Amino acid sequence: MILLFIENLFISLSSVFANKTRSILTALGIIIGVVSVTMMGTLISGLDKTFENSMSWLGKDILYVSRYEWFGDMEWWEVRNRPRIRPEYVDKIKVRSKYALAVAPVMQRGASLSYGEKETRTEIFGTNEDYMETITTNIVQGRFFSKNEDRSGSRVTVIGDGIKEAFFGDQDPIGKYIKIDNIKFRVIGVLEKQGKFLGLFSVDKQAILPIGAYNRIFSKRGWMRLSIKIPENKIEEGLDEISSVMRHIRGLKPNQKNDFAINQTKAFEKNYNTLKLAIGGTGTFITLLSLIVGGIGVMNIMFVSVKERTREIGVRKAIGATKGMILGQFLMEAVLICLIAGLIGLLISYIFSILLNKIFPSTMDIWLATFSILMSIVVGVVSGLIPSYRAANLDPIDSLRYE
Amino acid sequence: MVLIALNNIYKIYNVGGEEVRALDGINLEIKENEYLAIMGPSGSGKSTLMNMIGCLDTPSSGVYQFEGEMVQEMDDDQLASIRNRKIGFVFQTFNLLPKATAQHNVEIPLIYGNIRKNERIKMASKALIDVGLADRMHHKPNELSGGQRQRVAIARALVNSPSIILADEPTGNLDSKSGHEIMGILDQLHQRGNTIILVTHEDNIAQHAHRVIRLFDGKITEDSKVKSE
Structure with a gap:
C-alpha cells in the first residue's frame, strides 16, 4: 500500500507540474477560498479578543x-x-444586602478640563470611595480619594492616563491643580492606561471626583447609576x-x-454573541461558496485530466492496476492540488493577518490553520471523487483504443 | 501442461439492436511454451480473442480456464491481479508512459504487484538487460527509437515472469529492421521457455510461430502446426 501511495504521489506531482499554468489557475480558486476562510476566522477571533479585553474592564462581578x-x-x-x-x-x-461588597454611585457629564494653556473636553465622573472596588483599573500614581474627602466635598480628582499625558507629559501631576469647568481641583492620583473600549472610545480621558464635590459644584440632577460589587461565585x-x-x-x-x-456584562455578551453569529454566519456562507467554486474548478480540471490520460489508464489496467489503484491515483492528484493551494492560501492569510494586526488585533491560531488545511483536503477529496471514480471504471479495452 | 483452455466461448455484442457474434463458439487449448500466432482479417474477432485470453474481457458464455482458474467467474480486481502476475502485454503502439524513464516504465507492473523498491530495481534492470537496453535504462520514451521503445515494452511484459506474453501486432509500427530485431527477441524468449501468443495479420511475422490459428467471423477456421516443437 505504501509503495502504491508513493507511486501515486510521484504520478500526481509530475502531472501537476507538467501542466503548470493549468494547475496554478485551478489552485487559484482554492487559494482564494482558503484565504477567505482563514481571514474570516482570524477576524472573528480578533473580535473575540477585543471584546474580551473590553469586558474585563467592566468586571463580571x-x-x-x-x-x-x-x-x-x-x-x-x-x-x-x-x-x-x-x-x-x-x-x-x-x-x-449581605452580598454587596462595595456600592458606588456614579454620575457622569461632559466638562472642560484645563491646565495652564492646555484645554480638553472630556467626561467627568462623580462617585464615592468604593468606586475603585467596582472597576478593574488600578491607580498607578498617587491615591484615590477617601471617605472623608468625599463627605467634606474636597476638590480633589483622579485623572486618566490620557489626561495626564496631555497636560503633564513626563512631569509628576500629583499635587498640581487643574481646572474643571473653571473650578480648581487638586490632582491626587492617576489611573492605569486602558486603551479603547470595544475599539470605540478611550477610557483614558476621564477625571473622577468625589460625588460630594460633584453635586455641590455641578448639580444634583442628572442620572445616577449604582455599581455594586458582589462575590464572583x-x-x-x-x-x-x-x-x-x-x-x-x-x-x-x-x-x-x-x-x-x-x-450585567452578560447583557453585552448576549448582544455580542448575536452580532458574532450574524457576522460569522454570513462570512461562513460566503467563504464556503468560494470554496465550493474552487472545488468545482478542481473537479472540472480532473475530468479533463482523466480524459487526456484515458490511454494511460488503459495501459495501467492492462498491466495489473485495480480500480482502487486508479481511483487512488486521481484522487491523490486532486487532493495534492488542493493541499498545495491550501498551504499557499494559508501563507497568504498569515502575511495578511500580520499586516492587519497593526490596526486590529488579529492573530491566526493553529486550530484555524489546521482546519483550513483539513478543509482543502476535504474539498480535494470531494471534487476528485467523481472524476476518479469515472477513471477507475473505464473499460480497459476501450481506453487502450482511445486516441 | 495446459495453460489456457477455452471451451465453447461466445462473445456477443448488441449493436443497434442487432446481435454481433465477435466470438462464435471458440474451443482452444494452449500449452506451456507454445509459440502461437492468431491471424485473421479485421473484424474476424482476433482482437476480441486476444482481449479474452489477456483477461481484459470476459466471455458472454463458455468456460475459460487459466492455469485451472475459472476466469469467467472473476471480478475486476481478480482479473487485474491475474493480468499483473500471469500475463505480459506488448502493444502495437508500445503504450509506454511518456513522462517516466525506461526503468520506471518497467517497474510499474512490479509496483502494482507490491514488490519492494530494491527488489523492483533489480528485476527491472535485469529485464532491460535481457532485451539489450542496458545503456538506455534512464532514458525517457521520447529519447528512444521505435525499436527501443518496443523493447522497453517487452521488458515491462516479462519483468513479472508471466505465464504468457501476449503481443498484439508487435512490429506494426516499426520499420522492417527493428521489426526483425523485436521478433528475434520474442524468438529468444520462446527458446528460454516462455509461452508467446502473437496477434498479427502479416504472414512473415506469423512464420516465427510454431502454431497458427486463423479466425474468420468469430470462428476458428484453421489450426495448424507450422513447425514441429
Whole structure:
C-alpha cells in the first residue's frame, strides 16, 4: 500500500507540474477560498479578543443598577417615568444586602478640563470611595480619594492616563491643580492606561471626583447609576438579593413590575454573541461558496485530466492496476492540488493577518490553520471523487483504443 | 501442461439492436511454451480473442480456464491481479508512459504487484538487460527509437515472469529492421521457455510461430502446426 501511495504521489506531482499554468489557475480558486476562510476566522477571533479585553474592564462581578436596561427595548418615555436612582440608596443597600461588597454611585457629564494653556473636553465622573472596588483599573500614581474627602466635598480628582499625558507629559501631576469647568481641583492620583473600549472610545480621558464635590459644584440632577460589587461565585444570589432590596427601597408590591434595571456584562455578551453569529454566519456562507467554486474548478480540471490520460489508464489496467489503484491515483492528484493551494492560501492569510494586526488585533491560531488545511483536503477529496471514480471504471479495452 | 483452455466461448455484442457474434463458439487449448500466432482479417474477432485470453474481457458464455482458474467467474480486481502476475502485454503502439524513464516504465507492473523498491530495481534492470537496453535504462520514451521503445515494452511484459506474453501486432509500427530485431527477441524468449501468443495479420511475422490459428467471423477456421516443437 505504501509503495502504491508513493507511486501515486510521484504520478500526481509530475502531472501537476507538467501542466503548470493549468494547475496554478485551478489552485487559484482554492487559494482564494482558503484565504477567505482563514481571514474570516482570524477576524472573528480578533473580535473575540477585543471584546474580551473590553469586558474585563467592566468586571463580571459587578451589577449596574440604573433606570434603563442596556439592551432593553423599552420606550424612552417609560424609562423617563421611572423614579431616579437616589444617593441615599447607597447606604440603604449597604445595610440591607449581605452580598454587596462595595456600592458606588456614579454620575457622569461632559466638562472642560484645563491646565495652564492646555484645554480638553472630556467626561467627568462623580462617585464615592468604593468606586475603585467596582472597576478593574488600578491607580498607578498617587491615591484615590477617601471617605472623608468625599463627605467634606474636597476638590480633589483622579485623572486618566490620557489626561495626564496631555497636560503633564513626563512631569509628576500629583499635587498640581487643574481646572474643571473653571473650578480648581487638586490632582491626587492617576489611573492605569486602558486603551479603547470595544475599539470605540478611550477610557483614558476621564477625571473622577468625589460625588460630594460633584453635586455641590455641578448639580444634583442628572442620572445616577449604582455599581455594586458582589462575590464572583454568588452572582445569581446577589442579583436576586439586590433586586429584592431595590424593590423594598422602592416600596413595590408583589404584583408590581420592577421600576429599575440591574445590568450585567452578560447583557453585552448576549448582544455580542448575536452580532458574532450574524457576522460569522454570513462570512461562513460566503467563504464556503468560494470554496465550493474552487472545488468545482478542481473537479472540472480532473475530468479533463482523466480524459487526456484515458490511454494511460488503459495501459495501467492492462498491466495489473485495480480500480482502487486508479481511483487512488486521481484522487491523490486532486487532493495534492488542493493541499498545495491550501498551504499557499494559508501563507497568504498569515502575511495578511500580520499586516492587519497593526490596526486590529488579529492573530491566526493553529486550530484555524489546521482546519483550513483539513478543509482543502476535504474539498480535494470531494471534487476528485467523481472524476476518479469515472477513471477507475473505464473499460480497459476501450481506453487502450482511445486516441 | 495446459495453460489456457477455452471451451465453447461466445462473445456477443448488441449493436443497434442487432446481435454481433465477435466470438462464435471458440474451443482452444494452449500449452506451456507454445509459440502461437492468431491471424485473421479485421473484424474476424482476433482482437476480441486476444482481449479474452489477456483477461481484459470476459466471455458472454463458455468456460475459460487459466492455469485451472475459472476466469469467467472473476471480478475486476481478480482479473487485474491475474493480468499483473500471469500475463505480459506488448502493444502495437508500445503504450509506454511518456513522462517516466525506461526503468520506471518497467517497474510499474512490479509496483502494482507490491514488490519492494530494491527488489523492483533489480528485476527491472535485469529485464532491460535481457532485451539489450542496458545503456538506455534512464532514458525517457521520447529519447528512444521505435525499436527501443518496443523493447522497453517487452521488458515491462516479462519483468513479472508471466505465464504468457501476449503481443498484439508487435512490429506494426516499426520499420522492417527493428521489426526483425523485436521478433528475434520474442524468438529468444520462446527458446528460454516462455509461452508467446502473437496477434498479427502479416504472414512473415506469423512464420516465427510454431502454431497458427486463423479466425474468420468469430470462428476458428484453421489450426495448424507450422513447425514441429
